[in-house]
Amino acid sequence: MVENHPVNKDLKKIQAFRAGMEKENRGIANLGVALVFLVLVLIYTAMTQSDGSTGIFVIAAAVIGGYMAMNIGANDVANNIGPAVGSKALTMVGALLIAAVFEAAGALIAGGDVVSTIRKGIIDPSAMADQMTFIWAMxxxxxxxxxxxxxxxxxxxxxxxxxxxxxxxxGAGIAAAGAASVAWPKMGAIAASWVISPLLGGLIAALFLLFIKKMILAKENKLAAAETWVPVLVGIMAGAFSMYLVMKGLKKLWKPDTAMLWMIGFGSFAVVWAVTKPLVKRAAAGLENRRKSVAKLFTIPLICSAALLSFAHGANDVANAVGPLAAIVSAAQSVDMGSGKIALPIWVMAIGAIGISIGLLLYGPKLIRKVGEKITKLNQMRAFCVALSAAITVIAASWLGLPVSSTHIAVGGVFGVGFLREYLNSRENKKRRLTRSEEVKIAHRRLVRRRELLTIAAAWVITVPASGLLSAALFYAMSNAF
Structure with missing residues (x-):
């Protein structure tokens, strides 16, 4: 009765109004910061680029590159830290700061001084009619x-x-030089990765979670089992991430052969296992013998994995923001595009690194909550399995020559642990004698939100054609207007 009192209703309306105003003000403030960054990019580029008419296009491309970098930070970085936030291993503020620092560090330290002009050799640069056609396309x-x-x-x-x-x-390549300029076999491999990436990520994450359930959580003395197996799992994580960082994040600095790569992986596993074993034993000493206590033992490894994933992501994916920008800079400077590779100026890399961090801090929380909380419920163990799956899947795909997406892998991992829990719960319920009403109730209790699954799957399927059609339309509009 008290809740329906007119005074309480008015208070709720006032609180809702204030919450709406605060959200609106934050949105305006975030937009202001983003615009300031783009204006600073414009000013810096205008002061350093004075190559006549082509300099104008470099300035415009730099601003667009900064805008792209912020969108990468807002969308893609959520996959690295979303599970850690959803499992409560990290607060939102802590996750944002760690990711921003390690994303920028990865981009600047190991981002690569040579970037493929046309991503993965998809378009033949020599098919372009002239320099300006290439600039408009990029x-x-x-x-x-x-x-x-x-x-x-x-x-x-x-x-x-x-x-x-x-x-x-x-899309721009077809509009500029026709469909024959596209390497369609490469595009077929990319299309296949839409299915391969999430399935591999989900399967590996589910297998690790199943291992934890069988070898640790199903045991009568859970902490004793954890003391045995948590150091092993953390060692596997260390070995996988060391190989992942060398293969994907440090490829600019060092490219070891396969034997050396395996030595790095096994060496990292051995060292981290030896260091972790006494630490886990000490941490478990004061805990109760239950599931939540075991989950706490994965908190520090999960935080480390979020930082390492962010570093590798910054090193690997910054090219998505600055690759076309660097191509435009080289074209404007009349660099030969036939080799398909270009030098990457440090100021171009800085735009990508800073832009990713700004986009993450301003607009990242929405997608972080989606990946970490909205798809399925995560704890530290499940989130750890997702992070470990991301590293292992990328390594396996690289050896198999499959062009997989880190975004699809991480999100697939989240779905994988969720569907495994649904399956195990369903199998457990079949062993129990339930009333009809309990059966109906359980049948409608889903641990993975189907609406999120459909939304994300639809967005994945239409990403390439949607951006392609938009790019072709922009090419025709801009090239005809100027």
């Missing part, structure tokens, strides 16, 4: 990818930035 691809990412973030769909820029390059 600007259209960059802007289309950025706009698509912006839309995906607005609707709450984590999509692949790599696929977005690939779609943009294909």
């Amino acid at each position: 600007m259209s691809a960059l802007l289309a990818a950025a706009l698509w990412l912006n839309l995906a973030t607005w609707v709450g769909a984590p999509v692949s930035t790599t696929h977005s820029i690939v779609g943009g390059v294909v």
Whole structure:
């Protein structure tokens, strides 16, 4: 009765109004910060680029590149830290700060001083009619990818930035030089990755979670089992991430052969296992013998994995923001595009690194909550399995030559642990004698939200064609207007 009192209703309306105003003010403030960053990019580029008419296009491309970088930060980085936030291993503020620092560090330290001009060899640069056609194509691809990412973030769909820029390059390439300029076998492999990436990520994450359930949580003395197996799992994580960082994040600095790569992985496993074993034993000493206590033992490894994933992501995916920009800079400087590779100026890399961090801090929380909380409920163990799956799946795909998406892998991992829990719960319920009403209630209790599954799957499927069509339209509009 008290809740329906007129005074209480008025108070709720006032609180709702204030919450709405605070959200609106935050949105305006965030937009202001984003615009300031883009204005600073414009001013810096205008002061350093004075190559006549082509300098104008470099300035415009730099602003678009900064816009693209912010959208990558807002959308793609959520996959690295979303599970850690959803499992309560990290607060939102802590996760944002860790990811921003390690994303920028990965981009600047190991981002690569040579970037493929046309992403993964999808378009033949020699098919372009002239220098300006190539510049228009790259600007259209960059802007289309950025706009698509912006839309995906607005609707709450984590999509692949790599696929977005690939779609943009294909659309602009077809508009500029025809369908024959596209390497269609490469595009077929990318399309296959839409299915391969999430399935691999989900399967590996589910297998690790099943292992934890069988070897630790199902035991009578859970803490004793945890003391045995948690150091092993953390060692596997260390070995996987060391290999992942060398293969994907440090490829600019060092490219070891396969034997050396395995030595790095096994060496990291052995060292981290030896260091972790006494630490886990000490941490478990004061805990109760229950599931929540075991989950706490995964907190520190999960935080480390979020930082390492962010570093590798910054090193690997910054090219999606600055690759086309660097191509435009080289074209404006009349660099030969036939080799398909270009030098990457440090100021171009800085725009990508800073832009990703700003986009993450301003607009990342929405997708972080989506990945970490809205798809399925995560604890530290489940989130750890997702992070470990991301590293292992990328390594396996690289050896198999499969072009997979880190976004699809991580989100697939979240779905994988959720569906495994549904399956195990369903199997457990079949062993119990339930009333008809209990059976109906359980049948409607789903641990994975189907609405999120459909929304994300739809966004993944249309990413390449949507960014491609938008890029082609932008190319025709801009090239005809100027």
